[in-house]
Amino acid sequence: MSNQHLLTEMSAKEVLEAYQPGAFFLASPRSTMLAEGIFAKVPEAEADSQLDTLPERVMRTLDQAKRSGIKHPIVAGAIPFDGTKASQLFVPRDVHLAESLLFMPITPEKPQRNTYDILPVPEPEGYMSGVEKGVFNITDGPLSKIVLSRTLLLTAEKDIDIHQAVKHLAQHNPHGYTFAADVTGTSETRKTLFGASPELLLSKTGTEIMSNPLAGSRPRSADPIEDQRRADELLASAKDLHEHAVVVAAVAAALKPFCRELDVLDKPSLIQTEAMWHLSTEVRGELSDPSTTSLELAIALHPTPAVCGTPTDAARKAIFDIEPFDRGFYTGMAGWCDAEGDGEWIIALRCAEAEARSLRLFAGAGIVAGSKPQDELDETSAKFRTMLRAMGLYQDDM
Template sequence: MTNQHLLAEVSAKEVLDAYKPGAFFLASPKSTMLAEGMFAEVPDTDAENQLDSLPERVRQTLLEAKQAGIKHPIAAGAIPFDGRKASRLFVPKNVHTAGPLSFAESSAEKPQSNTYDIRPVPEPEGFMSGVEQGVFSITDGPLSKIVLSRTLHLTAEKDIDIPQAVKHLAQHNPRGYTFAADVTGTSETRKTLFGASPELLLSKNGTSILSNPLAGSRPRSTDPAEDQRRAEELLQSAKDLHEHAVVVAAVAAALKPFCRVLDVPEKPSLIKTEAMWHLSTEVKGELRDPSTTSLELAIALHPTPAVCGTPTDAAREAIQDIEPFDRNFYTGMAGWCDAEGNGEWIIALRCAEAETRSLRLFAGAGIVAGSKPQDELDETSAKFRTMLRAMGLYQDEL
């Protein structure tokens, strides 16, 4: 039995076209992967912190898959923001891989035709009030940064076409990571986490590792001159550069014990998505121990200050107090790991959780001293655009 099909003769777009809910899909700037068919689920544990034993449970499940005859098993799926909650990882029967997606010769994938009722949770005023709480905790409390998010609840008139939305995301976010993972769990109806994240948490190939933290952002503009002005402003913003430096320092500190060499650039660069400009730094390293897995490293990094805050424990507690919803897998991670420890894990951003006719979209912003509630609201509105446009919606003011 084999579960690995290296499709040199099949295009990445054909791999994308084969995606259906229930499978795991990940398109990166370098490759495309589809993992389908359930061989085994990685079991849960009764321990309070699920992440502590997750690498060992994954290792054991992959070993059992090898012993059952699967030649190149992987574990794929999603891990939630809160380490006390269960992950949704599985070993697929079949894995299809190809090179990066290219839509140069294909027609544009149009968003589905559907009608939605949209309800913000919290309301914009409630989110801005939460930002004020966050700023107060930074000014007079233990925090130096907190990341606060809000959601949009969409209810559709007809069933949501998730594969079509995934195709739209992949086409319009070629520099990012388009993903889809089944996170059904004990729910009676299938639940899918999907999106187009700009941020690589950790990848490992042999002894080489890469992390690409993002922090500090500006909404894009349709006017080229204004768009360029915003990019240059971001690159010179003391507030955003400091916010970015804090995240990079935390990533470097978490990875340094595992690495014999770690390269951390002194200054960030700019990257862009369809909706946003981001400050970006690529942190590269060589591992001391080749047996250290990508999942172990990703867990050591999670959650970064880019999605939680600083200090981590105090920020996580404040998020639970301020946000009137459970993040579930938003700002968790999605990805895969093989039996040799190689793998790729992205942060679950610009994403939604979908059931039959309902969607829950997420967007967040980093709050630091001097943050203004209206600016942070505008940033989340811009970040919602990625998913809203994939659903055929263009309400930029939400």
């Protein structure tokens, strides 16, 4: 028997300081959450597809937690890109909630002192070859878009300080979603997924839902005039506006069957992170059935064209054929859901998996007709540098 405590007397900064690997952490523009201590884990499905029965298994686990004395149970954790792979979700013993980190000044952390060996997977030439295959599948095949990614495997002299890296990310990403989830699974050592995603997949409060798809981006500039020029260029780009419209239409089509009202703005707006400008559209709706859970809705959206491609099934198959690694939880989702179905799920972007002295970073780019392999390689390289700097791990020789 256990009692779960919902603690609100902690400040957002104290919640961030209290995070340690093994717990679940999520800082959003609205709140800061820390879920720690494992009361129960959501069991795996016996069938090949793990996603099909995941909402049922989650609600069953939450019901069992309630009957065992947990007053306000939630499940929290991460769900992989590949629906045949197992999720890592658990019912925590304690949940700490606080206000947004936007209002809590954080003292800048010093960069981590560590030395790394770096192995790109695939090698740059291999990634550019993959982009060429993706373009071929667009010009002579069934695809209109495919998102292809690559990884950097960093092996360090000493263990990665995940707590410090998460603090760095929270400081650099106050308007986005900083997250950390234990994804150890069958690994012999603890494995942590953490990152700073700009993108909300789905949130639900009562009958109200919101999704915030992003597609189309430009890197920021330190020069204010050039930075504004890039923002204006993005907002006027026919190519980026079309790519964005495809993603928004896919999100609206997936949510419409669940809603009696769905509001989609006609034109996107711009949002900014420290490193990027993004085209953004908020999609808001009111559910027809209040019992529909945030997890069911997130699964209906997963994966969006922004992380997979169009059409989805063909793009996913091509990704499995072209990428020489398992994405794991990258471009999956991280978040939480309670017994009433309320919750918040974000797309696992701008992230890494840490295991002892190893750190695997992910970065991807959207490939469309006319995409140039060198440009896509440069985009992923820039994302890696930005992520390493935001994590406090950047070194000049990387």
